[in-house]
Amino acid sequence: MNDRIVFHIDVNSAYLSWEAAYNLQMGSNLDLREVPSIVGGDQEKRHGIVLAKSIPAKKYGIRTGETVYSALEKCPQLIVVEPHYERYMKASKAMVDFLSDYSPNIQRYSIDEVFLDYSNGNLPYMEAAQKMKEGIKKELGFTVNIGIGPNKLLAKMASDFTKPDKIHTLFYNEIAEKMWPLPVEDLFMIGHRTKKKLNSRGIFTIGELAHLDKNYVYSWLKKPGLLIWEYANGIESSDVKSDKSKVKSIGNSTTLPFDVTTKDEALKVILGISEMVGMRLRELNMRAHVISVSLKTSEFFSYSHQKKLHIPTSSTNTIYKTASTLFEEMWDYNPLRCFSISLSSLLDEDFIQLSLFEDFNEKDILLDKSIDHIRTKFGQDSVIRSSFLYSGIDPIIGGVVAEENYPMMSSYL
DNA sequence: TCTGGGGTCCTAGGACCC
DNA sequence: TCTGGGGTCCTAGGACCC
Structure with a gap:
């Protein structure tokens, strides 16, 4: 195996740092x-x-x-x-642009984290990291932590050690000393629930998890167990993926300032979200096979229903109709605080057109596309459905980050 | 008293088929 | 009828990440 040098660059208190830099x-x-x-x-x-x-x-x-x-x-x-x-997207992009001078192989993991493969770098890795960190501080006005390791997992663990404005390494021969004494919940992919499970069987440090029998962990915690056991031992081999991976699902949700208690209001919210997810889906030139609606009551109880369509769609109208039906099937008249619609089992439009599907909603989709075009050109509220007038509910709901596509992030590396 | 939004992946149970 | 299993699809829910 050839040795890799992976960097994980993590903006310190990202949103707060970016606000601070902007205000200054x-x-x-x-x-x-x-x-x-x-x-x-x-x-x-x-x-x-x-x-x-x-x-x-x-x-x-x-x-x-x-x-x-x-x-x-x-x-x-x-x-x-x-x-x-929008400010954060700009700051994030500026950082990626800055880092691209050091390596062509950069994976944007989230708005404030990137992986960078420095295996073929020109400088000694410590010197390179130092230059990146200082350059970002000087040119962009915020600090980062840089973790350096032989794979993404160890680089990510290293960047989390002490903050802010620090560089740490975590190579295989440093695992026992630097990672194993940490509490299990510090390991990537161990959240609140898994911590409780592990603690209940007397496992409190990453080292204790690492030394368990692999088969025992698998029979106990199944696949996720295998994953965290490997992580605890520093085993991880995924690539730094610089090309954008395929989007698997698109969803938008909203928590309303007031509880929704009538079907009429609820359907307006569902229409508003349908407009947004539909627009985003069409922007990617994709269609969705599965539509899912989830609701959260004022008491914070969540539940969801989904439906697989016979024919994949990108029509706002079809999304809205399906989502409405799902909503009516599941709603028990409890006051609702949060609505969300998610589209999954996505397919490329090109593939659909070559296939045997004959879409009944071709006209709807053409109409959607011309509305999308007008909205892109003249603004999101240039075309709105009359039912929203004076309703107190936004005609298009969701979309934290306008314009640019949000970078892909997976909880797995 | 107050508790966001956007994702990925896994599991378990039921339907249905051979 | 006292009765299998394996495989795949679908659905609901849960775990984790930032």
Whole structure:
């Protein structure tokens, strides 16, 4: 096997750093990174959770994902700023552009993380990492952690060690010393549930997991068990994929500022989301075979229904009709706070046209395409359905990041 | 009291076929 | 009728990631 050198570059407190850098550029003299601050959603819209926190905020015990309300209880003088996703996309892209000078082989793993294959790099890897880190700080105004390892998993684990603005290595001969003493939940792919399971059988460190019998772990935790056992032993061999992988599903969801209690309102929300997922699907020149609707009640109970269509579609109308039927099948008249529609089993349009499918909705799709065209040219609200007028519900719902396609991210490497 | 949005992959049970 | 199994498809739900 040839030795690989993989870098994992991770923006420190990404959204918060980007807000801080933006504000400084705009002439502010307060650096959000130096005071207790968070990026958080609007509580009045019921979006009030912590998306990112500064290091001073972390010292108050504030954690990503908790409510803004409880963060403010922990630290009343906390500064809360709203997220601006377009800014983050720009910052993310600028970082990828900067890094592409160092290697052609870059995988954009999420908005704030990239893998970079430096196996064929010109510089010694430490020197290269140093240059990347300093260059990003100087040119783009934010700091990153860089993890270096023989595969993606170890590089990713390394970038998580101590923060911010640090470079760490994690090669095979360093696993026992640097990774095995860590608590199991620090291992990639071990979440809350798996931590509890492992702890209940006396496994508390990554090293303890690594030393278990592989077959025992498999019979206990099945495939995910095998995966985390391999990760605990530093075993992982996926490629740094620079070409975009195929999209597997497209979904949009919304939490409304108020509970929905009538079918009429619910169907408007479903139509609004159908418009968005349909638009995104057509933009990718794909059609979907499976449509799924999930609901969350005001009590936070979630449930979903899905349907496989006989003929894959990209028509907003078909998506809406199918989603409405699914909704009516499943709704038990409890007040609803969140709606989502997801399209999966996606196929390329070209493939469909060559196949034996005869789409009944060809006219709908042509109409959708001309509406898409007008919306692209004149703005999303240039064409809206009259039923939305004065309804208090947005005619097109979802789409955190406008314009650019969100980079692909998988929970697996 | 308050709890987002966008993804991927896996499992288990039932239907249906041979 | 006291009765198999294997394979595939479909659906609902859950685990994890950022």
